[in-house]
Amino acid sequence: MLKRAKKEELSQVSAVVDEDQRCFLNPEAVSRHLFCSVCQEVFVEPQRAPCGHSFCKQCILQWLKKANTCPDDRKLLKKSDLHHDFILENIIGDHMVACPFRKLGCQYVGQLQTSASHKKECLFNPANMPDFLKKEALKNSVQASEESTSRNTEEGVLPEPPQPSLKMRLFAAGGKQRQLLCAMFGENKNDTEQRDQTSVEENINNSKKRKKTT
Numbered sequence: 001m002l003k004r005a006k007k008e009e010l011s012q013v014s015a016v017v018d019e020d021q022r023c024f025l026n027p028e029a030v031s032r033h034l035f036c037s038v039c040q041e042v043f044v045e046p047q048r049a050p051c052g053h054s055f056c057k058q059c060i061l062q063w064l065k066k067a068n069t070c071p072d073d074r075k076l077l078k079k080s081d082l083h084h085d086f087i088l089e090n091i092i093g094d095h096m097v098a099c100p101f102r103k104l105g106c107q108y109v110g111q112l113q114t115s116a117s118h119k120k121e122c123l124f125n126p127a128n129m130p131d132f133l134k135k136e137a138l139k140n141s142v143q144a145s146e147e148s149t150s151r152n153t154e155e156g157v158l159p160e161p162p163q164p165s166l167k168m169r170l171f172a173a174g175g176k177q178r179q180l181l182c183a184m185f186g187e188n189k190n191d192t193e194q195r196d197q198t199s200v201e202e203n204i205n206n207s208k209k210r211k212k213t214t
């Protein structure tokens with residue numbers, strides 16, 4: 001039961017937010033030389049071939065499963081010829097992106113190369129939220145995305161993050177306000193969860209015992 005609930009929760013989050021998505025502030029301004037010819041997206045972990053062409057790591061590895069040539073000029077190419085293209089990666093890393101949790105209310109914008117460390121600490125990252133806030137934040141973001149699609153949003157303009165709920169704002173304020181909030185909504189929930197968790201463990205142990213006896 002618990003496992004299924006957790007799974008559902010995770011799929012809900014990933015339906016709303018793609019954590020790995022890079023939301024460039026100004027996608028039009030990204031040089032066309034930074035796009036992979038295989039997937040037509042801005043390179044992810046670019047790898048350079050001896051012929052000088054670069055591709056996303058996943059793109060070129062997939063390609064080389066079926067071919068032994070460079071996708072661009074058909075020169076012979078094998079996996080061991082590839083080198084991590086640091087220069088391209090750094091140039092891409094300088095571009096400004098929004099936090100992938102913007103849909104949940106995060107205002108953060110910064111260079112792509114620093115966004116990974118922000119993501120880990122981001123208060124709008126469901127992994128950093130107490131359970132009682134997760135559901136609310138998701139509901140909030142679904143509402144906001146429905147509203148923004150019904151409005152005519154200009155292309156290339158980053159949509160405003162939704163106004164965080166009062167609870168979320170208290171949580172983000174930190175200190176005493178967060179303590180109070182968690183004391184009001186968090187503790188009981190944690191207790192029941194712990195109880196659920198132990199009963200799950202008991203079940204697992206019991207089923208193990210049963211397996212041993214059979």
Ligand SMILES: [Zn+2]
Binds near residue numbers: 036037038039040044
């Ligand atoms: Zn690619």
Ligand SMILES: [Zn+2]
Binds near residue numbers: 051052073074075
């Ligand atoms: Zn090539």
Ligand SMILES: [Zn+2]
Binds near residue numbers: 100123124
């Ligand atoms: Zn964030």
